[in-house]
Amino acid sequence: xxxRSVNRLTPWLYSAAALILLITFTYVPVANMIGYSFTDxxxxxxxxxxxxxxxxxxxFTDPRYxxxxxxxxYYFVASFAQIAIALYFATVLSFKTRFRxxxxxxxxxxxxxxxxxxxxxxxxxxxxxxxxDTVLGFFGIQDTPHWLGDxxxxxxxxxxTSVWRFTGLTFVLFLGAIQSIPGELYEAAEIDGANRWQQFxxxxxxxxxxxxxxxxxxxxxxxxxxxxxxxxxxxxANGTSTFVIQTVQTAFYFQRxxxxxxxxxxxxxxxxxxxxxxxxxxxxxxxxLS
Amino acid sequence: MKRPLALTGKYTSLVAAALVxxxxxxxxxxxxxxxxxxxxxxxxxxxxxxxxxxxxxxxAFTSGRMALGFWNTGLILIVSLIGTIIIGTMTAYALDRFDxxxxxxxxxxxxxxxxVPGVTTxxxxxxxxxxxxxxxxxxxxxxxxxxxxxxxxxxFVQFMQSIPKSLDEAALVDGASRFTIYRKxxxxxxxxxxxxxxxxKGIGIYNEFYIPFLYMPSRDLAVISTALFNFKGPYGxxxxxxxxxxxxxxxxxxxxxxxxxxWIYNGVTAxxxx
Numbered sequence: 320x321x322x323r324s325v326n327r328l329t330p331w332l333y334s335a336a337a338l339i340l341l342i343t344f345t346y347v348p349v350a351n352m353i354g355y356s357f358t359d360x361x362x363x364x365x366x367x368x369x370x371x372x373x374x375x376x377x378x379f380t381d382p383r384y385x386x387x388x389x390x391x392x393y394y395f396v397a398s399f400a401q402i403a404i405a406l407y408f409a410t411v412l413s414f415k416t417r418f419r420x421x422x423x424x425x426x427x428x429x430x431x432x433x434x435x436x437x438x439x440x441x442x443x444x445x446x447x448x449x450x451x452d453t454v455l456g457f458f459g460i461q462d463t464p465h466w467l468g469d470x471x472x473x474x475x476x477x478x479x480t481s482v483w484r485f486t487g488l489t490f491v492l493f494l495g496a497i498q499s500i501p502g503e504l505y506e507a508a509e510i511d512g513a514n515r516w517q518q519f520x521x522x523x524x525x526x527x528x529x530x531x532x533x534x535x536x537x538x539x540x541x542x543x544x545x546x547x548x549x550x551x552x553x554x555x556a557n558g559t560s561t562f563v564i565q566t567v568q569t570a571f572y573f574q575r576x577x578x579x580x581x582x583x584x585x586x587x588x589x590x591x592x593x594x595x596x597x598x599x600x601x602x603x604x605x606x607x608l609s
Numbered sequence: 610m611k612r613p614l615a616l617t618g619k620y621t622s623l624v625a626a627a628l629v630x631x632x633x634x635x636x637x638x639x640x641x642x643x644x645x646x647x648x649x650x651x652x653x654x655x656x657x658x659x660x661x662x663x664x665x666x667x668x669a670f671t672s673g674r675m676a677l678g679f680w681n682t683g684l685i686l687i688v689s690l691i692g693t694i695i696i697g698t699m700t701a702y703a704l705d706r707f708d709x710x711x712x713x714x715x716x717x718x719x720x721x722x723x724x725v726p727g728v729t730t731x732x733x734x735x736x737x738x739x740x741x742x743x744x745x746x747x748x749x750x751x752x753x754x755x756x757x758x759x760x761x762x763x764x765f766v767q768f769m770q771s772i773p774k775s776l777d778e779a780a781l782v783d784g785a786s787r788f789t790i791y792r793k794x795x796x797x798x799x800x801x802x803x804x805x806x807x808x809x810k811g812i813g814i815y816n817e818f819y820i821p822f823l824y825m826p827s828r829d830l831a832v833i834s835t836a837l838f839n840f841k842g843p844y845g846x847x848x849x850x851x852x853x854x855x856x857x858x859x860x861x862x863x864x865x866x867x868x869x870x871x872w873i874y875n876g877v878t879a880x881x882x883x
Contacts, residue, residue, distance in 0.1 A: 362735075
């Protein structure tokens with residue numbers, strides 16, 4: 320067969336550029352990062368000392384470092400709201416609806432926006448006496464908190480911003496999955512007298528199980544790697560620092576690359592474990608590579 | 610069988626959601642047309658008195674150096690996209706059309722890389738980019754956009770699987786070289802996949818903040834995200850100017866979305882469910 324007689328180097332030539340970039344900018348950094356995490360390197364000087372597990376001990380014992388994990392809980396809880404909202408609107412819009420495309424577009428659109436712009440839009444919204452306070456005023460609610468200044472509220476405000484920004488993606492993914500369910504199923508169900516709830520319960524829900532579980536996994540790793548919204552809006556002040564903000568500040572402002580690497584390794588391990596669990600629970604039928 | 614109550618509920622919820630999405634953007638649009646005094650005197654929900662007051666836009670555009678931001682973003686966008694397409698399609702060609710030892714390993718390397726959250730490895734990636742002398746040059750962003758893009762390789766491989774191999778074989782019989790097959794047969798047929806990649810990656814690069822912020826701190830290299838972010842300090846209290854700057858960043862996205870809706874939905878779905 321002619322296909323076999325090609326020069327053995329040919330496929331490597333075609334993939335060389337991608338492989339070099341992949342190794343240089345993904346695998347070498349991961350390996351270096353693991354190496355740095357056992358040292359006290361500041362990222363600048365040529366000398367670094369091995370400190371064993373000191374950095375890891377610090378990540379898990381110093382409240383300044385592990386408390387940022389608690390902040391991700393706000394985003395994690397918020398992502399449940401996000402999935403619920405997305406599921407509701409995906410279901411509603413999968414049935415015949417007036418102005419369907421308009422509503423679909425509006426719900427999806429925030430996902431496309433520049434993160435810095437979203438940050439400014441919500442900084443403006445949450446200002447004291449700003450849009451949110453004015454709207455709440457219409458409903459007679461006068462005593463509003465400092466949405467971003469009050470440490471008890473700030474994370475909720477930021478997590479809500481995150482829901483506003485990312486619901487559109489979840490929604491479009493759900494809608495796509497629902498629309499790939501054959502239409503005859505609904506027709507048959509209607510003939511059998513099934514109501515909308517029963518159609519949802521017995522046709523839609525099983526049909527999109529996979530994408531929903533995928534969304535939950537994305538929610539976990541997503542809530543651990545929150546960065547842009549709190550960085551732009553509060554710069555991590557008032558107890559809103561996230562794991563990534565903390566890592567960036569530790570590495571680039573405080574020049575503690577060793578410690579920051581240990582934090583990054585911890586996050587990497589968590590994400591890998593979660594993904595591994597996901598692959599076990601939800602077998603990936605769609606992998607067609609290899 | 611119409612139940613008016615359920616229908617009312619449905620449309621009420623849709624209209625409420627549309628308001629929640631649009632109101633935060635609308636009030637920023639209002640603010641961007643207000644004069645300094647008007648902004649102080651009016652509530653956020655009051656529309657501007659003069660819809661043609663473009664002064665804030667002029668101030669934002671000139672002193673925020675947003676033209677430079679668009680220029681830098683555009684340059685980085687074009688070079689990275691061309692690089693991604695060439696590298697991605699060639700890699701997909703190797704992976705889909707050749708059988709070679711180590712192919713499974715290569716697949717594994719690409720697959721496993723998708724699990725590594727790019728945000729965190731920057732701690733170590735930064736040292737490499739610094740070692741290459743690329744910090745504070747546009748090449749830092751370009752090479753990272755090209756080098757960390759595994760999703761497009763997937764999109765290309767998946768699409769290539771639907772191009773019949775008999776086309777390649779027929780060309781081989783006619784004496785075409787491997788490169789001719791890639792260049793004259795595969796690449797043109799990949800056009801829809803290339804369009805998808807251009808759209809989702811283009812939007813991604815336009816919106817990217819972290820990489821330019823970290824690697825190109827020089828004000829002369831500000832892209833649109835970092836140019837907007839720089840409004841934070843000097844314009845801290847000038848909300849009408851910040852609002853105009855924000856709108857300047859959002860408007861291109863609105864135009865692209867309205868023009869390419871269908872492509873964007875498909876591309877985003879293809880990119881996210883990998």
